[in-house]
Structures are given as structure tokens and as C-alpha cells.
Amino acid sequence: MGVIRTPRGRWIEEGLRALAAGGPQAVRVEALAQALGVSKGGFYGYFANRGALLTEMLDVWERGVTDRVIEEVERDGGDARALLDRLFSLVGSDRLPLTDTGVELAVRDWARRDADVAARLRRVDNRRMEYLRSLFAAFCPDPDDVEVRCLMTFSVRIGTHYIAADHVGRSREQVLELTQRWLLR
Secondary structure, three states, rough: OOOOOOOOOHHHHHHHHHHHHHHHHHOOHHHHHHHHHHHHHHHHHOOOHHHHHHHHHHHHHHHHHHHHHHHHOOOOOOHHHHHHHHHHHOOOOOOHHHHOOOHHHHHHHHOOOOOOOOOOOOHHHHHHHHHHHHHHHHOOOOOEEEEHHHHHHHHHHHHOOOOOOOOOOHHHHHHHHHHHHHHOO
């Protein structure tokens, strides 16, 4: 009976978990192998080195937070407001693991110190903004209004994780729901 290899995707998933927990420096072959309960020898059957894994992790993340999210949002159809409503509920949820906030914030932090990661993040953010523009433009005739709504939507998605303020008489979830309704009016 042959040895069952740990699938390539498991190495990438574990790498993304490590990235979310401790940044790119936490993505170490030996630590990933230990977390997966395997020897690190299997890693080299898939990846030439740690750098190759990091690149594939970013590739998987990029496709996941752009193409996969857009496909999921548009799967059941609907008008632009329905699609935005679906997008708001999907992003940051656990329905698509790659939209995990920890990975998002780790990639953003990594981009502060790595020009290649920063270029990729700019490409991802531009793709996301293009998609938001296409949705908001369907019911907002003013291009300035569209741009403001896109920036606010994006800022809430990223910034809400850094804000520790209380919301007098309301929960964070209630305020986010009010924000969503305001953006969709």
C-alpha cells in the first residue's frame, strides 16, 4: 500500500492559517508540517521552497477574495442592491474561508514591508473597487456618489476590525446593519 500524501491544498490552507495568526514569518515549513501532522519532506514534492508556497498562498487568496466572492455573490442573481446585500453578508463570514479577516489583515500588514505583496494587494483592491463601482452605479447616477459609497463600503470592511469604540445603545452588528442600509438607499 502506497503512502498517502498530504494534498497541496492542505499545505496552502495551513500556510494561510499561519499567516493569519502570525504574519509571513510564521509560515515555516517545519511548523506547517507539525500542524498537519506530517513530515516536511512531503512539502518539497509540491513546492521548490518556502517562497514558492508564499506565492501560491497569495495566488489562492487573490482568486478567493475576487473571483470566488464575485461568483458566489452573483450565483443567485438579482438586482444590484440584492447583490450588494449578499456581498455584505458574505465578506467576513466563514462561508468562504479566504474572506477571513485574519488573512486579510495579515496580507495588508505584509504589504507594508514587501513591494511585491503591495502590488498584488493594489491589484486585488482595484478589482474589488471595480466590482463595487459596477454595482453601485446600477442605482446611483452620480459618479461622485458611487465613489463615496465604494470607499465607505471598503473602509468599513477593513476598518471596523481596528475600531474598539462602543456604540451608545447599539451593538456593533446593529451599527453595521444601519451602515449597510444607508449605503443601499
